[in-house]
Amino acid sequence: MTDQPAHVVPPSYATTQLSRALTRLVESGDERALKKVRQWEDVLAGIGSGRITVGSRAPVADTPVWVTLEVAHGGFATGRALSEVPLTDDEIAKLRQLPGDVPGGTDRERLNLWYLGDAGQAELVAALRAGHYRIDVAEDAALPVVALLLDKGFAEQALDLVAQLRPLMGRLRMTPRFEPVSRPSGAAVRVASVGEVAESLRAVTMPPQLTAMRETLGVWTPLYDRLVALWCRTVDGELPTVDDQVVRGGWPCARYPDDWADERARWIADFDDTARRHLLSGRHAHPKSNFARLHAALRSSEPLSARDVGWIRRAIANTVTRHGAPGSADREHVRAQQAAVVAAPTHVSLANVLLKRLDGVPVDSGVPSLDQLVAELPEGTPIPLHLQDKVARAWEAPVDELVRRGVITSGEVLAIVLPQLTSRLMASGIDDPVLAGLYEQTYTAFRRRRSLLLLNLEHQVRFEELPWTGALAPLRSASSDNAAFRSLQQVTMLALTEFPQTLLPNPLVGELGALANRAGVELPLVEEVAADIFMGTFTTKWRDAAAVASRTMAGTLYADYYDLPAAARWESPLRWGRRTADDFAKVCAERAKEAGEPTRSWVARNGAVLEQSQILTTHNLAVLVNGLGLAGQVGERAEELALRAFDWTVRRLAQRPATRHAALIQVKNAAHAWRQAIYLLSFCEPARRRTIAQRLEERVAAQGIPWFQPAVGGLIGVLDGKRFDAAGAVAGGRRFLGWATGKHWCLER
Numbered sequence: 001m002t003d004q005p006a007h008v009v010p011p012s013y014a015t016t017q018l019s020r021a022l023t024r025l026v027e028s029g030d031e032r033a034l035k036k037v038r039q040w041e042d043v044l045a046g047i048g049s050g051r052i053t054v055g056s057r058a059p060v061a062d063t064p065v066w067v068t069l070e071v072a073h074g075g076f077a078t079g080r081a082l083s084e085v086p087l088t089d090d091e092i093a094k095l096r097q098l099p100g101d102v103p104g105g106t107d108r109e110r111l112n113l114w115y116l117g118d119a120g121q122a123e124l125v126a127a128l129r130a131g132h133y134r135i136d137v138a139e140d141a142a143l144p145v146v147a148l149l150l151d152k153g154f155a156e157q158a159l160d161l162v163a164q165l166r167p168l169m170g171r172l173r174m175t176p177r178f179e180p181v182s183r184p185s186g187a188a189v190r191v192a193s194v195g196e197v198a199e200s201l202r203a204v205t206m207p208p209q210l211t212a213m214r215e216t217l218g219v220w221t222p223l224y225d226r227l228v229a230l231w232c233r234t235v236d237g238e239l240p241t242v243d244d245q246v247v248r249g250g251w252p253c254a255r256y257p258d259d260w261a262d263e264r265a266r267w268i269a270d271f272d273d274t275a276r277r278h279l280l281s282g283r284h285a286h287p288k289s290n291f292a293r294l295h296a297a298l299r300s301s302e303p304l305s306a307r308d309v310g311w312i313r314r315a316i317a318n319t320v321t322r323h324g325a326p327g328s329a330d331r332e333h334v335r336a337q338q339a340a341v342v343a344a345p346t347h348v349s350l351a352n353v354l355l356k357r358l359d360g361v362p363v364d365s366g367v368p369s370l371d372q373l374v375a376e377l378p379e380g381t382p383i384p385l386h387l388q389d390k391v392a393r394a395w396e397a398p399v400d401e402l403v404r405r406g407v408i409t410s411g412e413v414l415a416i417v418l419p420q421l422t423s424r425l426m427a428s429g430i431d432d433p434v435l436a437g438l439y440e441q442t443y444t445a446f447r448r449r450r451s452l453l454l455l456n457l458e459h460q461v462r463f464e465e466l467p468w469t470g471a472l473a474p475l476r477s478a479s480s481d482n483a484a485f486r487s488l489q490q491v492t493m494l495a496l497t498e499f500p501q502t503l504l505p506n507p508l509v510g511e512l513g514a515l516a517n518r519a520g521v522e523l524p525l526v527e528e529v530a531a532d533i534f535m536g537t538f539t540t541k542w543r544d545a546a547a548v549a550s551r552t553m554a555g556t557l558y559a560d561y562y563d564l565p566a567a568a569r570w571e572s573p574l575r576w577g578r579r580t581a582d583d584f585a586k587v588c589a590e591r592a593k594e595a596g597e598p599t600r601s602w603v604a605r606n607g608a609v610l611e612q613s614q615i616l617t618t619h620n621l622a623v624l625v626n627g628l629g630l631a632g633q634v635g636e637r638a639e640e641l642a643l644r645a646f647d648w649t650v651r652r653l654a655q656r657p658a659t660r661h662a663a664l665i666q667v668k669n670a671a672h673a674w675r676q677a678i679y680l681l682s683f684c685e686p687a688r689r690r691t692i693a694q695r696l697e698e699r700v701a702a703q704g705i706p707w708f709q710p711a712v713g714g715l716i717g718v719l720d721g722k723r724f725d726a727a728g729a730v731a732g733g734r735r736f737l738g739w740a741t742g743k744h745w746c747l748e749r
Contacts, residue, residue: 014043014076039070042078052079055455055533066466067172068137068449075453083139083172087111090178109170112143116162121147124175128434133176134364135441138449138466142174145468148435157471164467181441182365184396189417191407192393195363200390204351216282218342219274224284224291225335226267228319229326231294231312233257239325240317247317253309264298271295290315345381353377354391366396399491403498411499415507418491419447422514425484426463429476429518439472451506457539457580463514485519485628488512492624493633500641500680501648501673503528504620512624523627524548525620531607536585538613543581545617546570552626553618556682557689561718561735562615562675563591588612594728596741607668607739614675621679631683638683639692645677646696653746654703667746671738674711689719708746711736 018040025033046052051061058065059077070080087095087107095107102117104110114120124147127133135141142165149158165174184190192200232239237250284291293315297308304312324330345353357373367373373391376382392407399417402408408417423443430436446463454460463469491512495504504512506527516523524544547570553559554567565587588609595608617623625634634641649670657663681689697712713733714724728735734745 013074014040014047017073018044036072039072039078042080043072043076046077046079052077055453055458057452057454057458057461059452064168065461066138067168068139068446069452071450071452075451077452081139081172083137083174085173088177104170106170108173112169112172112174115143115175116146121150125151127176127178128438131437132178132180133441134179134181135176135438135445137173138442138446139172139174140176140445141438141442142468144176144438145471148438149471152432152475154471154474157474161467161471180362182362183440184366184420187398187421188366188396189399189402189420190366190394190396191402191413191417193364194358194361194366194394197391197394198355198358198363200393201351201355201358201387204348204387206346206348210346212281214342214346215278216284217338219278220280220282220284220291221335221338223267223271223274225326225331226270227291227294227298228316230260230263230267230298231316232320232326233260235316239320240313242317242321247314249317251309252312252316253304268299290318345377347384347387350377350381350383350387351390354383354387358391366394367391368396370395400494403494408498411495411502411505411508414491414495414499415505415511418508418511419444421487422447422511422518425481425487425515425518428481428483430472432475435472435475439469439476442466442469447511453533455533455535457535457537460510481518481520484515485521488515488519488521489628489630491515492628493630496621496624496634497637497641500676501645502669502676503614503672509620512620521627523623525623526613526617528614528619529610531603531610534606534610536589536606536609537580537582538585538588539579540581542613542617543570543584545620545623546584548626549616549618549622552622553679553682557718558618558679558682560723561678561715563724564616584613584616585609588616591615592739594726594735595737595739599741601741604739604741608737608741611671611737611739614672618679619675621676634680635683638680639688642677642680642684642692643695645673645680646692647699649673649677650696650699650703650705650708653708654705663747664744667744668738670746671736674736678715686719693719707748710734710745 018037021033021036021040025037027033043052046060047054053059053061054076060067060069060079060081063069063081068082070078070082072078091111095111098110098114102110102114104113115124120143124144128144128148133144142161146158146161146165149155149161231252234252234254234256235250236254240247240249240251242248283289286292293311297304297312300308323334324332354373358367361367370388370392374383374388389407392405395402395407397405397407399408399414399421402417403414408414423440426443427436427440430439443463446466449461451460491508495508509525509527513523513525516525524541526542526545546565547567550559550564550570551567553564558564569587570584589612591612592605592608595604595611599605625631652666652670652673655666657666681692684692693712693716696715697709700706700708700712710733714728714730714735715733717730717733718724722730724730724735728737736746
């Protein structure tokens with residue numbers, strides 16, 4: 001890879017993504033592929049025209065940072081605003097009812113301005129009080145907030161807000177859809193709505209191989225049996241069979257019953273009719289199959305040769321030997337089993353059963369229970385587990401219950417549902433239930449916003465930066481929230497105990513940060529940074545997090561294994577008034593030399609530096625466990641969690657990656673899990689650490705990955721009081737890191 005500044009996004013990235021999207025469109029032809037093609041065409045057109053600036057918080061010209069943008073994979077803005085949509089049928093009908101003197105240069109502007117008038121405000125307030133509205137995009141709440149502010153006597157704040165919104169009223173929808181929305185109550189959350197689940201059920205299809213098999217068994221095999229029986233009637237003597245590769249028994253075509261010609265004509269007519277409606281499939285479609293030979297002989301208008309009769313005899317012998325004679329008990333038993341397979345409900349039909357059971361449930365709601373939905377059919381057919389899992393995504397239940405039941409399967413999914421809970425806590429400081437409901441819906445919509453690719457240490461747009469959110473400040477309580485603190489503790493423990501092998505994903509870190517703000521707790525939470533956009537420095541929160549890690553982990557296995565600096569290292573007065581933590585970046589760069597000699601791959605160099613930033617900060621573990629008082633709870637389960645993280649690491653590395661890139665990802669993820677295991681192991685008693693290390697050694701041997709033994713040896717060496725040298729080596733072992741600037745020793749297999 002050529003040397004390239006880390007802050008430059010490769011110009012070929014969007015072109016490559018467009019090429020991949022076009023390939024998928026050609027292969028699948030579905031709407032999703034077409035949408036991706038359109039998105040990447042918009043990205044490239046916007047970059048080419050200068051309208052889009054990649055890496056900026058406001059990447060689209062003439063569009064404020066708070067506008068919700070359409071974002072393609074990788075964080076690239078397409079130039080479209082999600083609230084810049086055509087008028088709905090309801091809005092068109094409303095527009096026709098407006099007085100002719102309503103100003104506005106576009107239909108959207110006329111509607112927005114009408115809702116600023118007395119009649120429009122009254123309609124908005126009535127809908128909010130009745131709960132008859134839906135906020136899909138955060139901008140949908142802008143004019144409702146104006147209406148409520150005016151209704152409550154905050155005219156100055158309302159006018160200031162209108163001044164900020166006015167330039168975009170001709171483009172953006174700023175009102176909600178006037179329809180009720182169903183939301184879980186209390187502590188309940190759901191992964192998906194009933195409508196989303198229904199869409200996934202409708203997408204269930206029959207694999208082509210299964211379709212062909214069912215057609216073969218249900219359509220062509222009965223015809224084949226009739227064909228075999230027809231030829232068997234011409235055999236003189238015992239039906240032929242195969243014995244040790246030799247055909248024995250009578251010969252076909254030796255006699256023809258009086259009705260044979262009529263039966264022959266009837267079979268040919270039935271075959272032709274079936275062939276018009278079904279494609280010949282399965283083994284019967286092979287040109288040298290028994291079916292094909294018997295069929296060809298039956299249709300022949302020429303006298304059959306001795307060779308033809310021999311093939312007929314062989315075909316009869318093959319099928320009689322394998323399945324029994326036509327009408328025999330053996331053949332009937334086989335056909336009964338095959339008929340049962342054909343008669344069994346398909347996954348498509350069972351998905352349709354689930355769709356019918358969901359009829360009548362509002363598409364935007366969830367389901368309070370799964371028992372009746374996934375109950376087996378009256379005839380005893382169970383609903384397959386993978387279809388049950390689809391329906392379970394709409395189940396409304398507390399977060400911990402969804403995790404326990406396997407509905408929430410990762411930290412990423414946990415991050416998807418958490419805004420539903422966070423939104424209620426964020427709205428809890430508003431006494432007015434009408435305003436609180438609007439605030440809750442707005443927050444949930446905002447958290448669905450996709451992150452942008454940002455450079456120059458920029459941060460994503462925060463909820464408080466929405467103009468209408470800031471306008472609500474006088475109506476919100478500034479006090480901290482004990483419920484938010486308890487939720488913060490609960491979610492942190494869920495993520496750590498259910499997914500001990502994975503980093504906290506960025507969306508989850510964002511939600512934890514929002515909960516911390518609501519709870520009045522200052523936590524320097526840090527995000528995972530992509531190696532291909534890293535600029536070589538960090539903001540001061542990384543330094544603050546490292547200080548917490550050095551202080552709280554001093555003298556522990558984690559500090560010894562990763563050679564954490566002393567807490568005093570982070571007490572320099574240089575930090576005050578500075579946006580960046582240059583000293584922290586310098587330490588990371590120095591420590592990254594362990595990854596190997598300098599290389600032209602700037603991504604590998606960046607990756608090695610970023611890995612050290614995660615090591616120094618424990619990537620939020622020390623900050624959360626210390627700041628939330630969770631050390632005791634973690635300690636109680638530390639041995640179990642460490643074992644699970646170690647086991648995951650070993651299982652992951654035992655898998656054979658398909659490509660070099662997959663191998664690099666495999667090692668990187670395994671190193672994440674290993675680091676979390678080391679952190680958890682630090683809470684165990686010294687004697688138990690040795691026992692766990694021995695078990696780990698046995699697991700490595702059992703999985704057949706002896707090349708990973710140096711990592712285990714390095715851990716045992718540290719447990720024995722030894723220390724890694726500058727190259728990350730210790731007698732009999734190596735420190736396990738995920739990045740290398742040359743070939744990783746884990747890949748030298």
